[in-house]
Amino acid sequence: MDYVDQAKRVFDIEIRALELVRDHLNDDFSNILRIVTECRGKVVVTGMGKMGHIARKIAATMASLGGPAFYLHPGEALHGDLGMVTNDDVVIALSYSGESEEITRVLANIKAIGATLIGISGNADSTLVKYSDYSQVFPNFEEACYLNLAPTSSTTAALVYGDALAVVASKVYGFTETKFALFHPAGSLGKKLLIKVQDVMAYGEDNAMIQQDVTLKSAIIEMGKKGLGIVTVVDNEANIIGVVTDGDLRRQLEKGVDVYGLTVDEIMTKTPVTVKHDCMAVEALQILKEKNISCAPVVDKQNKAVGTIRIQAILNKGIII
Incomplete structure (x- = not known):
């Protein structure tokens, strides 16, 4: 037996099932989409067994794309979790046969609560479809299982249908990158769109800052205490006069200068690159890389050093470009 060919057979069967479902989409999908996007409560997705795993994933995808949704285990629903469902909610129930016992046993209660019921099934004559206010019935297709029994093509079709519903709904919601970042603060995009310079900068006692006219020795001491590789030189009103970097210090020491005699004004860079405190951290990273520098002073809206x-x-926060 050629196992690679057998594996390709599974792909082919499931791809064919997806093509059949895709070509079968009609106004039923549009109606379900409208009900989901007009929902005043939450979208509750339920399913049992393999379809339960798919239902959980669909709920998670909807939630991450701007549609409040959660997964409800039908078995737990029979023992009190139906209390999570209100008459403002939309319940999407998945059962390819439409006769899963745990699903059919909660249908009457869902209707009594007053929630709108959407059934996703492969059986138009099933109990699920008969109870549903709206339904999507899949066309007949072959399961990829050799026995044509184990949920394979059917779960894949349900998964992709759920993805299609969630993605198109996000378009209706006007879901943006910024909103995506709000729901995914730990993700790379979330960090890029949410973390500002003020969230990661050194400030207060951790910041290296000295007054103008002080000696080079004072700059060395301040730089050593703060460990930033840069000291910002300011006047009495926190206006930036210049910066002294560890590179500047190293070059001066190599020349054998008198660290007691020189002042920072004599060696500092007087027009340093600065970054606004409310700038996005990813933008600051771009600036620093373009200028080929490792650090820079941060200023507020009044251009005062902060x-x-x-x-x-920035890199420690997981932000990269």
Whole structure:
């Protein structure tokens, strides 16, 4: 037996099932989409067995794309979790046969609660479809299982149908990258769109800052205490006069200068690159990389020095470009 060919057979069967479902989509999908996007409560997705796993994933995808949704285990629903469902909710029930016992036993109660019921099934004459206010009936197709019994093509079709419903619904909601980031704060995109310079900069006692006219020795001490690789030189009103970096210090020491005699004004960079405190961290990272520097002073809206931003601090947050 050629196992690779057998594996390809599974792919082919399930792809064919998806094509059949895709070509079978009609106004039933549009009606279900309208009910979901006009829902005043939450979308509750339920299913048992393999379809239960699919239902859980569909609910998670809907929630992450702007549609409040959660998964309800039908077995737990029979023992009190139906209390999570209200008459403002839409319940999407998945059962390819439409006769899963745990599903059919909760249908009457869902109707009594007053929630709108959507049935997803492969059996137009099933109990699920008969109870449903709206339904999507899949066309006949072959399961990829050799016995044509184990849920394979049917679960794949339900999964992709749920993805289609969630994705198109997100379009209706006007879901944006910013909203996606709000729901995915730990993800790369979320960090890029939510984390600002002020969230990762060194400030207060952790920031390296000195007054103008102080000695080079004072700059060395301040830089050593704060460990930022840069000291911001300011006047009495926190306006930036310049910066002294560890590179500047190293070059001066190599020349054998008198660290007691020189002032920072004599060696500092007087027009340093600065970054706004409310700038996105990913934008600051781009600026620092383009200027080929590892850190820069941070200023507020009045251009007063308020901190220092370092490339490493941004990278430590998982933000990359």
